[in-house]
Structure formats: C-alpha cells, structure tokens
Amino acid sequence: MPAPSGLHPRALLIDLAGVLHVGDHPVVGSVAALAKLRGAGLPLRFLTNTTRTPRRRLVARLRDMGFAIEADELHTAPHAAQQLVARRDLKPLYLIHPDLTEEIGPSAENPDSVVMGDMGPFLDYACLNAAFRLLMEGKPFIAMARNRYFMEEDGLSLDMGAFVTGLEFSSGVQAEIAGKPAPAFFHTALAEMGVAPADAVVIGDDLHDDVGAALAAGIPAILVRTGKFRSGDDADPAIRPTLVADDFADAVARLLALPAAP
Structure with a gap:
C-alpha cells in the first residue's frame, strides 16, 4: 500500500528503540534506510524516552551499530x-x-x-x-x-x-x-529545524506514546510493525496512524516514493 498522497514531509522525527534497533542489533534494513534518508536531504531528529543511558553513550552505541547520527540530532527525555x-x-x-x-x-x-x-x-x-x-x-x-x-x-x-x-x-x-507523549517534546524538536507540525512526520513503534502522541500534537505519524508493536495495534479504533509500515525500511521507501513537497 502506498503512502497517503497528501503526505509531504519536510522533516522526520524518528523513534530509536524498536524502530532503528532492538537492544544492540539494528532492525533489518534500518541502517541502509537511514542512509537513503540522508541522501534525500530531509532534516532529521531522533527521539527517545530512554532514561538509563547518557546521550554520549547512546550516540556511541548507535554508531557502533552502523547508524550515522550526530549528538545534536538526538532529542532525549x-x-x-x-x-x-x-x-x-x-x-x-x-x-x-x-x-x-x-x-x-x-x-x-x-x-x-x-x-x-x-x-x-x-x-x-x-x-x-x-x-x-x-x-x-x-x-x-x-x-x-x-x-x-x-x-x-x-x-x-x-x-x-x-x-x-x-x-x-x-x-x-x-x-x-518531560518526554513523550508531551506535545512540547515533539514541538521543541521541530522548532529547532524550523518546521511546522503538519509538515513533519513521526515514525514510531508505540501506538500510544509515539503515534497517538504525535497525532495529538498535530503531526502525521507512521506506525511500524517492529519493536513494541503488538498484534492489533494497526487496527485500533481510537488511534489511527497516518500510515502503517512493516518496518523502518518500508516506511522510508514509501515516503521517498512520494512527490516532492510543494
């Protein structure tokens, strides 16, 4: 299924655990998919509610897994x-x-x-x-x-x-x-990039704290079927993602296939 035709993201907010990696292992295809996003030139921020690991060590860990991520792109709780x-x-x-x-x-x-x-x-x-x-x-x-x-x-x-x-x-x-699902957590990251909520997209694996929170903050959201995704999340009657993708690589492929933002 293609991405909705009205979706024209000017920036992406990407959850980490469960989307890019699980533990110390990248989700299959996620390293290459992130590289494709870099090539497309979209501004990126990486969101995490992880509160056991300092930012310095988290960036080092992600780089060890093969992800090209800078410390100032990481928006933490x-x-x-x-x-x-x-x-x-x-x-x-x-x-x-x-x-x-x-x-x-x-x-x-x-x-x-x-x-x-x-x-x-x-x-x-x-x-x-x-x-x-x-x-x-x-x-x-x-x-x-x-x-x-x-x-x-x-x-x-x-x-x-x-x-x-x-x-x-x-x-x-x-x-x-302070972190997700507070609207200010998302809006602060977008303000750093100068992008309005409606012009961004959140990619996450948590129906409530990623997708539901993003939608409540006025940001379109993609739910991936990895990480903490549970069977039935993609059919929840109360929270309807803008798009459901099999994984991060699938989400990226469908976003990059969209026409350029006007």
Missing part, C-alpha cells in the same frame, strides 16, 4: 527534563539510573522537587518513599516519561510508567511529563 529543571531553577531529588548521573548530576541536599527516570533494578522502596514524602509536602513532580513497557532482545520489559502512576496514586500529585 532526560535532556527535556533538564531544560524544565533549569527554567524553573529547581533543586530536585533525582530518581535515575546510576549511569545517567554523569549527564544529570546528583540530587540536591535539600530537594525542592522530584525528577524521575527509569532506574531499572536500582529502584527500591527507600527511593520511592523518599519521593513520596516530598510529594506529600506539595513539591512538584517531573517524570522523564510514562512508558508502559519497552522491547529488549529477550522480550518486553516493564517500563517506568507503572512507578510514576504509583507515586501519583499515593501522593495525589500529577507528574509533568
């Missing part, structure tokens, strides 16, 4: 959270993976807010309870993301959304989401 913290002059308690500390920094001695990432196996009751007590004092709550799960090489794994929701439930404080 931790960086978006940092921008919020800086704008509001906050001194947070950080609930983050130890590997992210080099990018984010340590928690404040007398925190006035809570900023939460995916701590993975390092999350424990003491961390959650310290955050809970601050929230009960009325301190603001920023979550880098609220993903339900993510795809690893051995299968789906629980993501941080369950713990964000748990703190919200217990404290009554609603988290402000």
Whole structure:
C-alpha cells in the first residue's frame, strides 16, 4: 500500500528503540534506510524516552551499530527534563539510573522537587518513599516519561510508567511529563529545524506514546510493525496512524516514493 498522497514531509522525527534497533542489533534494513534518508536531504531528529543511558553513550552505541547520527540530532527525555529543571531553577531529588548521573548530576541536599527516570533494578522502596514524602509536602513532580513497557532482545520489559502512576496514586500529585507523549517534546524538536507540525512526520513503534502522541500534537505519524508493536495495534479504533509500515525500511521507501513537497 502506498503512502497517503497528501503526505509531504519536510522533516522526520524518528523513534530509536524498536524502530532503528532492538537492544544492540539494528532492525533489518534500518541502517541502509537511514542512509537513503540522508541522501534525500530531509532534516532529521531522533527521539527517545530512554532514561538509563547518557546521550554520549547512546550516540556511541548507535554508531557502533552502523547508524550515522550526530549528538545534536538526538532529542532525549532526560535532556527535556533538564531544560524544565533549569527554567524553573529547581533543586530536585533525582530518581535515575546510576549511569545517567554523569549527564544529570546528583540530587540536591535539600530537594525542592522530584525528577524521575527509569532506574531499572536500582529502584527500591527507600527511593520511592523518599519521593513520596516530598510529594506529600506539595513539591512538584517531573517524570522523564510514562512508558508502559519497552522491547529488549529477550522480550518486553516493564517500563517506568507503572512507578510514576504509583507515586501519583499515593501522593495525589500529577507528574509533568518531560518526554513523550508531551506535545512540547515533539514541538521543541521541530522548532529547532524550523518546521511546522503538519509538515513533519513521526515514525514510531508505540501506538500510544509515539503515534497517538504525535497525532495529538498535530503531526502525521507512521506506525511500524517492529519493536513494541503488538498484534492489533494497526487496527485500533481510537488511534489511527497516518500510515502503517512493516518496518523502518518500508516506511522510508514509501515516503521517498512520494512527490516532492510543494
């Protein structure tokens, strides 16, 4: 099935995990497809809600897999959270993976807010309870993301959304989401390129946090049947992708076959 004839992207926002790669292995055809996009001259940004790995290491990892990606093209949830913290002059308690500390920094001695990432196996009751007590004092709550799960090489794994929701439930404080699905996360990336939402396209594997969030932000979206895609996502009655592709290479081939933008 061809791409919709009215689709004329001037820029692409591309999810990473599940779209370009799974674990440390590229999705079949994705390296070559990205090279084709580079050849077409479309401005690109790469979006990720990954909060366990600093940007420096993430770029190195992607390059090791064969992807030509520059650090300034990477738009991450931790960086978006940092921008919020800086704008509001906050001194947070950080609930983050130890590997992210080099990018984010340590928690404040007398925190006035809570900023939460995916701590993975390092999350424990003491961390959650310290955050809970601050929230009960009325301190603001920023979550880098609220993903339900993510795809690893051995299968789906629980993501941080369950713990964000748990703190919200217990404290009554609603988290402000810095990464996807917040519209500002997408719009900030597009503003850097000077492209309007309607003139861009998001490519993602998550029906809700990639596709649904992009559509809600006014951006056409392509759902790929890789990564965390589950059977039936492409027939969801509530979220209708602009296009469904088998994988990233298929999405790129169909986009590049479109007439040039007027």
